[in-house]
Amino acid sequence: MKLDVRGLVQRFTTSAAGGRPATTATVLDGLDLTTGDITALVLVGPSGGGKSTLLRILAGLDVPTAGSVAFDGAALARDEVGLRGYRRTVGTVFQAYNLFPHLTAMENLLLPLIHVHGLSPTAAADRVRGPLERFQLAAHAHKRPAELSGGQKQRIAILRALVIQPQRLFLDEPTSALDPEMRGEVLDMIGELRAAGTQFVLVTHEMAFARRVADEVAFIADGRVLAHDRTAAFFGQPTLPRLQAFFTGALAS
Amino acid sequence: MPRWLAHLIVVVLFAAAIAVAFWRVGYAWNWAGVWDYRQKFVQGWLTTVGLSVAALVASIAIGGIAAFMLRSRQPLVEAAARIYVELVRGTPLLVQLLIGFYVVASAVGLENRYVVGVAVLALFSGAYMAEIIRGGLDAIPKTQLDSARAIGLTPGQTLRLVVLPQAVRIVLPAVAGQLVSLIKDSSLLSVIAISEFTLAAQEVNSFTYSTLESYLPLAAGYLTLTLPLAAASRWLERRFRYEAA
Numbered sequence: 001m002k003l004d005v006r007g008l009v010q011r012f013t014t015s016a017a018g019g020r021p022a023t024t025a026t027v028l029d030g031l032d033l034t035t036g037d038i039t040a041l042v043l044v045g046p047s048g049g050g051k052s053t054l055l056r057i058l059a060g061l062d063v064p065t066a067g068s069v070a071f072d073g074a075a076l077a078r079d080e081v082g083l084r085g086y087r088r089t090v091g092t093v094f095q096a097y098n099l100f101p102h103l104t105a106m107e108n109l110l111l112p113l114i115h116v117h118g119l120s121p122t123a124a125a126d127r128v129r130g131p132l133e134r135f136q137l138a139a140h141a142h143k144r145p146a147e148l149s150g151g152q153k154q155r156i157a158i159l160r161a162l163v164i165q166p167q168r169l170f171l172d173e174p175t176s177a178l179d180p181e182m183r184g185e186v187l188d189m190i191g192e193l194r195a196a197g198t199q200f201v202l203v204t205h206e207m208a209f210a211r212r213v214a215d216e217v218a219f220i221a222d223g224r225v226l227a228h229d230r231t232a233a234f235f236g237q238p239t240l241p242r243l244q245a246f247f248t249g250a251l252a253s
Numbered sequence: 254m255p256r257w258l259a260h261l262i263v264v265v266l267f268a269a270a271i272a273v274a275f276w277r278v279g280y281a282w283n284w285a286g287v288w289d290y291r292q293k294f295v296q297g298w299l300t301t302v303g304l305s306v307a308a309l310v311a312s313i314a315i316g317g318i319a320a321f322m323l324r325s326r327q328p329l330v331e332a333a334a335r336i337y338v339e340l341v342r343g344t345p346l347l348v349q350l351l352i353g354f355y356v357v358a359s360a361v362g363l364e365n366r367y368v369v370g371v372a373v374l375a376l377f378s379g380a381y382m383a384e385i386i387r388g389g390l391d392a393i394p395k396t397q398l399d400s401a402r403a404i405g406l407t408p409g410q411t412l413r414l415v416v417l418p419q420a421v422r423i424v425l426p427a428v429a430g431q432l433v434s435l436i437k438d439s440s441l442l443s444v445i446a447i448s449e450f451t452l453a454a455q456e457v458n459s460f461t462y463s464t465l466e467s468y469l470p471l472a473a474g475y476l477t478l479t480l481p482l483a484a485a486s487r488w489l490e491r492r493f494r495y496e497a498a
Contacts, residue, residue, distance in 0.1 A: 061402060088405035098400035102418045102493075112404040115414060160404070 008067035029223035091161025151182030297453025311375035316382020389424035429486030
């Protein structure tokens, strides 16, 4: 994928209520980001810096206030119907898994295949069987999310995004809500997907993992890209003081 | 101790306490007089069942529609639903029935008192239902809607496949409680001369002067409707149960 983001602005306005004046927060402030033709882009940066907001726009979940986004030269739609069509071609994984709690793991996987992509229940079941076995989740397929561990939930959520055979995945801090011992299993799964050539954009605080899977890394703070380079160069000799401070903090945590 | 045994013990103790109370009052029973009017009870009970079922279905429909109106971003729509809910919940059903029958229904030339009764009862219960259902819809986390959008569901599919199945579980106990209230509230329809169960008991009482013998069957008759409803609600709750994840 080749990503081209130009002048991206995202402002959130809260309406006035109860004597409180309306407030405007600028989360993305004219962000530019142009990548080479790469498989994995990793976004890092401090909390509140705008990286998750950027990911939501890239995933077609939010419409920016201004600016443009294009993947491989194709600009993202700005209307809901156009964006819905786009979202059906990509997969998104959230920090808090967001599985449907009233459905079993299996039903969570089948729902988009049957209701969005028009597969028959049999064809959909055939489609998910292999991936469930490959990631050692077949034994948990009949369980509801509440019966699964955090790591299992997140791996099912990744599978749900994957079984529709998306053009690429968007992963928003997929390990941040997990205990350390469960982070490994989720990172391993993403690493396997990377090795198989799955394209993705990943927001993460896992610097070592970013270094391992990313082709390019962008450091986002204050609603802008403050540093962006090929992975080796990005982690090589950071000259930007903000980035040095961020690395030190990320390693300490 | 098994649950049925616990229930049995409580019921027996409670019945014994009631029996002692009656015995101490020294009430002179006269069941024979009331027994002659048993047909009236049966007809009244059947009318109450019919009225309740009709009002029950209508009140869920009205409550569902009003709940979505309460959540509307259109100020007029939201205001209409809000004022309906607060007016109905803030005034006695008795007044609503009298105005509904003698003023509104007369003005529009609607003479069938059963239709008016069911309509007023459904509108009354629908106002409570609306708040219950709105609460259930509001309780679905925003992240669920994100997830539904991310996989490309349409708004209609999101409602059908994601929101409603979860909201049903949340509102079920409160809706069942409201339905129990509705069945009992139908007793007020007697004030517009609908010959339902309560009016039957009142009439038998005025014929026989056997007050308790007339009203105890009334209580038992309502329980035959409300207890199964409560049991069905608990069964449904178990069926829909899953922990929030």
